[in-house]
Amino acid sequence: MKLLTIIEEGRYRLGVSLEEGVLDIENAVRQEGASNVPVTVQEVIDGGDTAIAALTAFVSSTRQSSRYLSYIREQAALTLGPCVTHPNKIICVGLNYRKHAEETNSPLPEYPILFNKFNNTLAGHLEEIPLPHVSSKVDYEAELVVVIGKKAKYVSEADALSHVFGYCNVNDLSARDLQLRTPQWMAGKCCDKFSPLGPYLVTADEVGDPNQLSIKCTVNGEVRQLSNTSDMIFSCAQIVSYVSQHMTLVPGDIIITGTPEGVVLGKPVEQQVYLKPGDVVTIEIEKLGALTNTMVSES
Structure with missing residues (x-):
């Protein structure tokens, strides 16, 4: 199932992407007089298997309704929010692709390198991303996100993926000049809207093996990153297991699993051209759709 977040009247609403378009769950639930059906993404995640079953049954029954097509909306006409709206934790893994470590002349890590972001970095598909005044070196990073569905x-490692709700795209934007000022990377990672997520949160059953997915980033239509999640140093299962040894993961937590080669930072200095206002960045991972955002000057 492909879930997305609709923003309407200042509120988050649940949408399900179907062949006909986006099914507006809240509107359909209200009109059909249904009960015990989740109406936000977070309610689906929190409710686990029970919520997914209820939502699946509701979508199936609603398709038989004479009013069904009135609940379908064109995605292009919607304003989308981050496909995960209220993560308790945003955990990131650095240097987790072999070729990316090589391009930055970094040794392969013995353990996952963990850092964190915060909710201020969340943004949605097609949302404009402000380039902060305090940085002149903002870089793109195509990454796969693991979304936790069960307390862990x-x-x-063998049981880790059973705790995963699903997966989505993220652009783990990084202000390199701020990031590399100190040994701690936080300042360069936590600028506003530096973690656009989406457009879809795809349930784990539809994705299959998360370490066999093509991953790509384009800037203004030019391919900058092209790899596969099989190049990860630490697999998704290893990461979830490792993080769970150090903290309790709860439904809605997201783990951003690292970026492949092709970032600006990995190029020779004379070839480094960082993001500028007007640049359009698209992150596309197999089975997860394409996440697009435009960079703008910070107002």
Whole structure:
């Protein structure tokens, strides 16, 4: 199932992407007089298997309704929010692709390198991303996001993916000049809207093996990153298990799993051209759709 977040009247609403368009769940639930059906993405995540089953059954029954097409909306006409709206934790993994470590002349890590972002970095598909005044070196990073669906503490690698709700795209934007001022990367990672997510949160059953997905980033239509999640140093299962040894993961937490080669930072200095206002960046991962955002000057 492909879930997305609709922003309307200042509120987040749940949409389900179908062949006909986006099914507006809140509107359909109200008109059909249904109960016990989740109407936000977070309610689906929190409700786990029970919520997914209820939503699946509702979508199926609503398709038989004479009013069904009135609940379908054209995605292009919608304002979308981040496909995960209220993560308790945003955990990131650095240097997790072999070729990316090589291009930055970094040794392969023995353990996952963890850092964090915050909710201020969230943004949605097609949302404009302000380039901060304090940086002149903002870089793109195409990454796969693991979304936790079940509480996880001290889980084994073999059991780790059973705790995953689904997956989505993120652009882990990074202000390199701020990031590299100090050994701690936070300042360069936590600028406003530096983690656009979406457009879809795709349930794990539709994705299959998360470490066999093509991953791509384009800037103004030019391919900058082209790889596969099989190049990860630490697989998604290893990452979830490792993080759970150190903290309790809860439904809605997101883990951003690292970026492949092709970032600006990995190029020779004379070839480094960082993002500027007007640049259009698209992150596309197999089975997860394409996330597009335009960079703008910070007002």
